[in-house]
Amino acid sequence: MQKKNKANLALGISAAGFLGTMELTGSFPGGMVHHGFLAATIGGLADWFAVTAIFHRPLGISYRTDILRRNRARIMEALVTFASEDLLSTDNIMRVLEKQNTGTLLAEYFIHRGGREKVHEVVNSVLLKAVNGLDSERIARDLMPAIKQGLSSFPLEDILPEVLRLLAMNKHSDRLLGSMLLVGEQMLLSPALQNVILSHIRTLRENYEKDSAGRALILASLGLSDEKILALLMERIKAKITLWRSGQDHEILKSGLMAMLISLSQDERLKDILIDRKEQLLEHIDFAEYLARWMEANLKGEHPFWLEQVNAYTDERIDEYIKSAVWQAKFDGMVKAFLQAELVKHHALIPGLIRERLNEFSDDELVAFVEDKVQDDLQMIRINGAIVGALAGMGLYIIIALAERMWG
Numbered sequence: 001m002q003k004k005n006k007a008n009l010a011l012g013i014s015a016a017g018f019l020g021t022m023e024l025t026g027s028f029p030g031g032m033v034h035h036g037f038l039a040a041t042i043g044g045l046a047d048w049f050a051v052t053a054i055f056h057r058p059l060g061i062s063y064r065t066d067i068l069r070r071n072r073a074r075i076m077e078a079l080v081t082f083a084s085e086d087l088l089s090t091d092n093i094m095r096v097l098e099k100q101n102t103g104t105l106l107a108e109y110f111i112h113r114g115g116r117e118k119v120h121e122v123v124n125s126v127l128l129k130a131v132n133g134l135d136s137e138r139i140a141r142d143l144m145p146a147i148k149q150g151l152s153s154f155p156l157e158d159i160l161p162e163v164l165r166l167l168a169m170n171k172h173s174d175r176l177l178g179s180m181l182l183v184g185e186q187m188l189l190s191p192a193l194q195n196v197i198l199s200h201i202r203t204l205r206e207n208y209e210k211d212s213a214g215r216a217l218i219l220a221s222l223g224l225s226d227e228k229i230l231a232l233l234m235e236r237i238k239a240k241i242t243l244w245r246s247g248q249d250h251e252i253l254k255s256g257l258m259a260m261l262i263s264l265s266q267d268e269r270l271k272d273i274l275i276d277r278k279e280q281l282l283e284h285i286d287f288a289e290y291l292a293r294w295m296e297a298n299l300k301g302e303h304p305f306w307l308e309q310v311n312a313y314t315d316e317r318i319d320e321y322i323k324s325a326v327w328q329a330k331f332d333g334m335v336k337a338f339l340q341a342e343l344v345k346h347h348a349l350i351p352g353l354i355r356e357r358l359n360e361f362s363d364d365e366l367v368a369f370v371e372d373k374v375q376d377d378l379q380m381i382r383i384n385g386a387i388v389g390a391l392a393g394m395g396l397y398i399i400i401a402l403a404e405r406m407w408g
Contacts, residue, residue: 002379003375003376003379003380003383004375004379006379006383007044007048007379007380007382007383007386010040010044010382010383010386010387011041011044011045011048011382011386014037014040014041014044014386014389014390015037015041017033017034017036017037017040017041018034018037018038018040018041020037021033021034021037022034028401031397031401032394032397032398032401033394035393035394035396035397036390036391036393036394036397037390037393038393039389039390039392039393039394039396040386040387040389040390040393041386041389042389042393043385043386043388043389043390043392044382044385044386044389046385047381047382047384047385047386048382051378051379051381051382052065053065053066053067054067054068054378055067055068055367055370055371056367068366068367068370069363069367072363072366076355076358079354079358080351080354080355080358081351083350083351083354084347084350084351084354088350089347090340090343090344090347093339093343094336094339094340094343097336097339098336101328101332102331102332102335102336103327103328103329103330103331103332103335104328104332106321106328106331107321107322107328110318110321110322111322116315116318119314119318120311120314123310123311123314124307124310124311127307127310128302128304128307131299131300131304132300132301134295134299134300136291136292136293136295136296136299136300137288137292139292139295140287140288140289140291140292140295141288143288143291144287144288144291147287147291148282148287152278152279152282157270157271157274157275157278158271160270160274161264161265161266161270161271162265165262165265188234188237188238194230194234197230197233198226198227198230201226201229201230201233202226
C-alpha cells in the first residue's frame with residue numbers, strides 16, 4: 001500500500017474513532033480514547049493541509065498555499081546555488097575523485113573488461129582511416145625532391161670500389177668463388193638462359209652455313225643440330241664447373257677473381273660509368289609513380305603489413321603499463337590534475353546547466369516531479385502527525401483529569 005493511502009487511512013480512522021467514541025466520554029477510558037482520536041484527527045488534518053499546501057491549494061484556499069508555484073524562482077535559484085556551490089563544488093567533486101585510483105581502474109579495464117581489444121579497435125580504425133585517406137600521388141610528388149637528392153648524394157661510385165676491394169680479400173674470395181660457381185651452374189640449367197644460348201647457336205650456325213653448302217652437309221651428317229650443339233656445350237660447361245667446385249684449379253680461379261676485383265676497384269672508368277648511370281636513372285625514371293603504386297599496394301587496405309607491428313607495439317605498451325605502478329600513479333595524477341583544471345575553468349557552466357534543466361519543466365511538471373520524489377517522506381509526516389497527536393491528546397487528557405481530581 002502506498003504511503004499516501006496509509007496516511008489517508010490513518011486520518012480516516014482518527015475521524016471515525018472521534019465520531020464513534022463521542023458517546024463514551026462519560027468514563028475515563030472512553031474520554032481518553034475520544035480525545036486521543038480527536039487530537040489525531042486535528043494533527044492529521046493540520047499535517048495534510050501543510051503537506052498539500054506545498055504543491056496545491058487545499059480546500060481552494062490560496063493564501064500562503066501552492067508554495068512551489070508561488071516561489072518557483074526563489075526555490076530554483078536556491079537549488080541551483082546549493083547544487084553548484086555545495087553539492088557539485090570543485091572541492092567536493094575532487095574529494096570523491098581522490099578516493100578513486102584511476103590508474104588502477106585503467107589497468108583493470110585492460111585486463112578484465114576487454115580494454116586491450118578496444119584500444120586495438122580504436123588505434124587500428126584511426127590509423128587505417130588516416131592512411132587510406134592519404135593522397136599517394138601528392139605525397140610521392142612531395143617526397144621526390146628529397147628522395148632524388150638523397151639518391152644523388154649517395155656515393156655509390158665510392159662505395160662499390162671499396163666493396164670490390166673487400167671481396168678481393170683472401171677470407172672473402174673463397175666464399176665468393178664458391179657462390180659464383182653455384183649460381184653459374186643454376187643459371188646454366190635455367191630454361192630462359194638455355195633458350196637464349198640456343199638462339200645464339202642458331203644464328204652462328206646460319207652464318208656459318210650461308211657461305212658454303214658443304215658446311216651444312218657436314219653438320220647434318222654429324223647429327224649436329226642446334227639442340228645437340230647446345231646439349232654438348234652444356235655438358236662440357238657443367239663438367240668444368242663440377243671440376244672447379246671439387247677444388248681443381250681452385251687457386252688459379254681464386255687468383256684470377258681477386259685480380260679482376262682489384263682491377264675493377266682501381267678502374268676510374270667504373271666510377272665514371274656508375275656516376276653516369278646514376279644520373280641517367282634519376283633523370284629518366286619516374287620514382288614518384290613507383291612510390292605512389294608502392295604506397296597504394298603496401299601501406300593502404302584493410303590489412304597492411306604495418307598493422308601487425310602497430311598492434312604488437314600497442315600490446316607491449318599496455319603490458320608495461322599493467323606491470324608498472326609508477327606509470328599507473330602518473331596516469332592517475334595526470335587525470336586528476338586535468339579534471340581539476342577543467343572543473344576550475346568551466347565550473348561557472350554548472351549553474352547554467354542546472355538552471356537550463358530546471359527551466360525545461362513547466363509549473364505543473366515541476367510540481368509533479370518534486371512531489372513524486374518527496375511524496376513518501378511527506379506522507380510519513382502525516383502518519384507521524386496523527387500518531388503524535390493521538391498520544392499528545394491522550395496525555396493532555398490524563399494530565400487535566402489528574403489536575404481536576406487534585407484541585408477540583
